[in-house]
Amino acid sequence: MIWDKKAECMTQKQRESLQLERMQKTVKYVYEKVPFYKKRFNESKIKPAEIKSLADISKLPFTAKADLREGYPFGMFAVPREQIVEIHTSSGTTGKPVVAGYTRNDLAMWGEVMGRTLTMIGANQNDVIQNCYGYGLFTGGLGIHYGAQRIGATVLPISAGQTKRQLQVMQDFGSTILTCTPSYALYLAEVAEEEGITAKKLKLKAGCFGAEMWTEKIRDEIEKRLHLTALNIYGLTEIIGPGVAQECPKKNGLHIAEDHFYPEIISPDTLEVLPEGEKGELVLTGITREGMPMIRFRTKDVTALRRGKCGCGRTLVRMDRITGRSDDMLKIRGVIVFPSNIEKALLEVKGVEPHYQIIVTRPQFLDEIEVKVEITKKxxxxxxxxxxxxxxxxxxxxxxxxxxxxxxxxxxxKSLPRSEGKAQRVVDMRNFK
Amino acid sequence: MKLKQISVFLENKKGHLLEVLNVLSKAKINIRALSIADTSDFGILRLILPDPDKAAKILSQNKITVKETEVIAVGVSDKPGGLAEALQALNSANLNLEYMYAFVAKSKEKAVVVFRTENINAGIKALKKAGIPMLKAEEIYRI
Known part of the structure; x- marks a missing residue:
């Protein structure tokens, strides 16, 4: 099923003309409404009127996470705070969180793209959606929630945790759709097995899993153990939250809602836009946002874009499963951690020398992080x-x-490996590739 | 009265103790006494050897972290209450014992115990005052 055929199955011409119209409008809008963008555009000597084609977007400067932190809390808002009806923040541990503001229209658009997302995984008004993403400042819980309400499904706003109760509810209420992180899905499967619950007897049919990197191997495992179709969801707080992209049951990439979020792939080294199919950093521009439109936001997520009609009927561009980061950011149990900050803290301790290694593992389903520090004679x-x-x-x-x-x-x-060039400071053994 | 002890940092990994012992064995250094203090992550190997300076040098050359520490070798009467008597001397002087371990071999009917007190000179003084015999470094290396 397709939620919005008109939007999701456009021809190239229709799409490009819609995207350009929205892009031009947004660029002009942020230039007038957000002092940050006006300053940035002026510094780059670019006027909104110079955006005449989609490719012209490459003339605009990038926006980084640090810019959002600098503007904390409301510096990136394009409307007075009074018009913001909801605020979310990112899950970082360093300094100030990233703040995202939504107007009424933004929430309506979010509900719409999440409606598409849930329809894409096979949900409709007859389904019971067990939403184990956290409710609160994190975008995951409410994002799914708004989509569920839009399509008229029954949503269980249960959040994560209390796993035995989750399983009880799953059986009693006949949950058909599961939404959570892939690690939590595996944990649920394990506890279900311990409790003697047969997955086949549950009514689950599909789930969208995301908010952390995962692999095809994990997909197989979740599908086998929970007896459902496991699909990949992608989104980020800066852009809107979940709903930016979703994988369809054809499992050949995640469809980006590109009529709302304009994607580019750039080389993280040269910052040049890369042609279709090439692997690089995903850059997103919110072309329909009202409260906080992002212009060329550097996601730091590494992927590639693929055009061409999908077997599901959608024409929306597909992005590959995220395989890495173009910076050193790690997500440990959903919390953003920068190894460079660990290093900084480490070296502030007297006597510690910069011989260390950060090891990230996932022994079972939950991430573990450890820092190995070489002892010195001192x-x-x-x-x-x-x-x-x-x-x-x-x-x-x-x-x-x-x-x-x-x-x-x-x-x-001297027990940690030394290298000629860049030392391997982080060993991520979670195997996302 | 003071005796040099070699301490080695040991990661809690298979084969690490063996590595250290192999270095000593190749250098034909005999171990007089040893103890290991261990935690879940690492251990500290403490050694009494005939030529501690040479041993420390050789171990360092083999990229092993060593530290030389001073300890006291106490000759304890080999009878019930012998060790208690020595500890009582420290207790009376209000001195803490950081750690201790025993030699396997005896010296003149005395059991030899290595003491590391919080203040080594005060420790020696307290033991001397209580008439507890201590062994000289040379005597230990000859055991």
Whole structure:
């Protein structure tokens, strides 16, 4: 089923003309309404009227996460705060969160793109959607919620956690659609197995899973163990939240709602726009947002775009599953962590030298993070209590700086791999590729 | 009275203790006494060897983190209450014992125990005052 055939199955000509019209309108709008953009455009010596074709977007400057932090809290809003009817923030641990403001129209558009998303995975008004994304400032919970209401499904706003109760509800209410992170889906599957619940006897048929990187192997596992079709959802707070892109049951990429979010792929090194099919960093421009339109927002997510009509009938461009980041950002249990901040905190502890390695693993379903720190002759004490104290001191300091408790392990000097060029500081063993 | 002890940082990994012992074995250094303090992540290997300076040098050359620490070798009467008597001397002087471990071999009917007190000189003084015999470094290396 397709929620909005007109929007999702446009011809190239229809789409391009709609996108251009919306892009021109948005560029002019932000230039007039947001001092940040006016300043940036002036610095780049570009006037809104110079955007004459879609390709002209490359003349506009990029917007980065740091710009949003700088504008904290409401600096990126294009309307007075009074017209904002809802606020969400990102889940970062460093400094100020990213703030996103939504007008009434923005919420309507969000509901619309989420309606498309849920329809794409096979949901309709007869379904019971068990929404285990967190409700609150995080966009996941309410994003799914608005989509569910739009299509008229029955939504269970249950959030994550209390897994046994989730399973009880799933059985009693006959949930047919599951929405959560892939790791939580696997955890649910495991607890269901422990409780002796047969997945086949549940009524689940599909689910959209996202908010963290995952793989085809994890998909197979979720599908097998929960007996449903597992599809990939993509979105980010800066742009709107979930609803930016969704995979259809053909499983050959995520359809971007490009009539609302204009995608580009750039080379993170040259910042040039790359041709279709090439792998690079995804850049998004919100061409219909009212409260907080983003111009050329650098997502730092690495993917590629693919054109051509999909077997599902949609013509919306497809993006590959995200395979990495163009910066060093890590998501640990859904929380954004920058290894560079861990390093900074680490080196602030007296006696610690920059020989360390951050190891991220997912032993079962939940992420674990550990920092291995090489002990130096100066740090080495003959007494266990001194070393334990040092270890705790490092852990405390990192926690104070980044807001996350990370296990520190002291290792022998020169035991961590050295390299000629860039040292491999982060070992992510979660295997997303 | 003071005795040099070599401490080695050991990651809690398979084969690491063996590595250290192999280095000593190749250098034909015999171990007189040893103890390991361990936590879940790492351990500290403490060694008494005939030529601690040489051993420290060789271990360092083999990229092993070592530290030389001073300890006291106490000759404890090999009878019930022998060790308690030595500890009582420290207790009376209000001194903390950081750690201790025993030699396997005996010296003249005395059991040899290594003490690391919080203040090594005060420790020696307290033991001396209580008449607890201590062994000289040379005597230990000859055991």
């Amino acid at each position: 740090m080495f004490s003959d007494e266990v209590k001194h070393l334990e104290k040092l270890k705790q001191e490092i852990e405390d300091h990192i926690e104070e700086k980044i807001g996350l408790r990370i296990k520190v392990t002291l290792v022998e000097p």
